[in-house]
Amino acid sequence: xxxxxxxxxxxxxxxxxxxxxxxxxxxxxxxxxxxxxxxxxxxxxxxxxxxxxxxxxxxxxxxxxxxxxxxxxxxxxxxxxxxxxxxxxxxxxxxxxxxxxxxxxxxxxxxxxxxxxxxxxxxxxx
Numbered sequence: 001x002x003x004x005x006x007x008x009x010x011x012x013x014x015x016x017x018x019x020x021x022x023x024x025x026x027x028x029x030x031x032x033x034x035x036x037x038x039x040x041x042x043x044x045x046x047x048x049x050x051x052x053x054x055x056x057x058x059x060x061x062x063x064x065x066x067x068x069x070x071x072x073x074x075x076x077x078x079x080x081x082x083x084x085x086x087x088x089x090x091x092x093x094x095x096x097x098x099x100x101x102x103x104x105x106x107x108x109x110x111x112x113x114x115x116x117x118x119x120x121x122x123x124x125x126x
Contacts, residue, residue, distance in 0.1 A: 005046040006111075008056040009033040010078075010101075015101055019096065019104060027111075036062045043070050054085065054101060055079040060093050067094025074114040076107060 006018060006027045011034070027050070031042040036058045041052055043066070051070075053063065055077050067075055077090040077098040090098035097110035 004028055006030040007033055007039060007042040007046065007048045007051040007053075009039045009042075009051060009057055011057045016081065019107065035077075036066070039066060040069070043073050050076065050114060051072050052076045052078060052107060053095075054094050054108040055082075055098070056063070059088055063090065063095060064093040074111075076110045076114070078107060099123075 004027050006029070008030055009032070027045060031046055031048070033039040033040045033042045034057065038098040039051060039053060039058070040049065040086075048070075049072065052071055053066075053075055055063070056079060063075065063077065066073075071094075075090075075095040077086075077095045078101040079086055079098065082098050082100045096114055099106045099110060104105070
C-alpha cells in the first residue's frame, strides 16, 4: 500500500492526539487544522488523500466546498452526536462517511476502507 497523507481537523485537541497515535503507523504524513481555512491549506499543501473533519468545526456548506474543490481527497466527518441525518447530509455534501467523534475504531475503519478503494482504482505504472 502506498503512503497516504492525512489532515486531522478537530475542535478539541485531545481527539487528534489519540487518533494520531493510532494512525501514525498507517499513514505517511499528517497535519492538523482548526478551521476551514486551515483544512483547505493543509489538504492543498499535502495533497492529502484523506481528511478527518469534526463537523463542530465546519458547517455543511463548507464541507461541500471542500469536497468539491478537492475531489481526490476523502472526507470522513465526525461529530460527538452523529446520527443518520448527519451521516446522510455529510454524504450528500461529498464526504465518504460520518462517525461519532469518539468512535476511533469506526473512524479508522472508514479511513482504511477509503485507502483500499483508492488503491484498487488507482492505475499502476507498467
